[in-house]
Amino acid sequence: MLLRHTTTEIKERKALTVNPAKTCQPVGAMYAALGVHGCLPHSHGSQGCCSYHRSALTRHYKEPVMAATSSFTEGSSVFGGQANLLQAIDNIFTIYEPEIIAVHSTCLSETIGDDLGQIVAKAKDDGKVPEGKHVVQAATPSYVGSHVTGYANMLEAFVKYFSFNTNEKIRQVNMLSGWVEPSDMRELKRMAGLMDLKTVLLPDTSDVLDTPMTGKYTMYPKGGTTVEEITSMGNSMATVAMGDFATRKAAIMLDNKCKVPFKMVDIPIGLKATDRFVQAMALAGKVSVPDVLTEERGRLVDVITDMHQYFYGKRVALYGDPDNLLPLIEFLVDIDMKPVYVVSGTPGKAFSKKALEILAEKVPEAKVQNGASADMYLLHQWIKQEGVDLIMGNTYGKYISRDEGIPFVRTGFPIVDRIGHSYFPTVGYTGGIRILERILGALMDKIDATAPEESFELVM
Ligand code: SF4
Secondary structure, three states: OOOOOOOOOOOOOOOOOOOEOOOOHHHHHHHHHHOEOOEEEEEEOOHHHHHHHHHHHHHHHOOOOOOEEOOOOHHHHHHOOHHHHHHHHHHHHHHOOOOEEEEEEOHHHHHOOOOHHHHHHHHHHOOOOOOOOEEEEEOOOOOOOOHHHHHHHHHHHHHHHHOOOOOOOOOOEEEEEOOOOHHHHHHHHHHHHHOOOOEEEEOOOOOOOOOOOOOOOOOOOOOOEOHHHHHHHHHOOEEEEEOHHHHHHHHHHHHHHHOOOEEEEOOOEOHHHHHHHHHHHHHHHOOOOOHHHHHHHHHHHHHHHHHHHHHOOOEEEEEOOHHHHHHHHHHHHHOOOEEEEEEEOOOOHHHHHHHHHHHOOOOOOOEEEEOOOOEHHHHHHHHHHOOOOEEEEOHHHHHHHHHHOOOEEEOOOOOOOOOOHHHOOOOHHHHHHHHHHHHHHHHHHHHHHHOOHHHOOOOO
């Protein structure tokens, strides 16, 4: 009994979150910055913050995550961190030679009122930013939003700084990706390639956080969206932005600044969301959908048909990030599972409204909550009141899974107790097959482990 203090009775809580279903803004800002080539993330705050952000990412991706810090002391906490950041910019460009420093703020620097824009401008005026190098900044106070908000803010900062419309339209489609694994980013590019589309994907952590072992350490791996590519996004035909919470801000910035129209779609998780992504890309690039993608879709439909009897009516509890949960809920509903409980720590009224719309027809009894009060404790209380057949979410669900004896599929961020998840995509049609295979595996493993001997089957 790891969570022995979770009560079945739910009492209204206004000022207490227990085991939040989110992490802090700078973690997202750091992940987005790692998806830009030659970029070193910089945390403007204490060393402890930066260590936490780095370790959160390192533990999930099992790759070294480099980042610098303004290393606040008591003095900077009282008098402001300008001197520390100016010194840091100077040191970083001299010693570590990145193309870009992506500075994000923290709770502390926001609370004392440091103005990142003003400090970065002073660094340029003082000659601390070498010719051809860049410093991009984003405000990421962690007492609002979540890691998804930080990701969105940093993405917006990149296009605001780099993208320009030079009135030379190019046959190119921008892809703004919500928070997905490096393998998912590779899969998005593969699918766009099958459609014969020239694209720029921002951010792109493939070949950054899944680099091959070569025996030689490279501080700035070959992956990541390049400065030239981000600049060219201002001349693209259109933008396809995946995930409202993570990418809408950047899409609007590109539209307002460079007059590049955008289409919002979900992250392509599951059948319908992938259909919408493929259609949006085809429309944006003025191309038709190739047979090879239609065949991939057909394979997913075939697998759904084969597995459907095992999924029908199974109750699921989910938690995680809004952009990933919405298409996943839709996918589960499409295969006749019942996502009865959904929580997300990321605030934003649009999430619960949209989730309930997806669930209204087939799972009207579903409970959905997001924001500060939507935590793992509440999810556990709901499960205690009326059980579920499956839990889906990040590593933190393993406690509930173990206590209640419920099958568990790890998905989302962070997954810190397994290795390999970041190498297999869950987006697109083939990613959909992987999700189904893992769900069925978890359900069948429980049957195998608990079935009486007379009904322990070899062939299922
Ligand atoms: S103090 Fe704020 S920015 Fe730093 S680790 Fe904690 S939540 Fe994140």
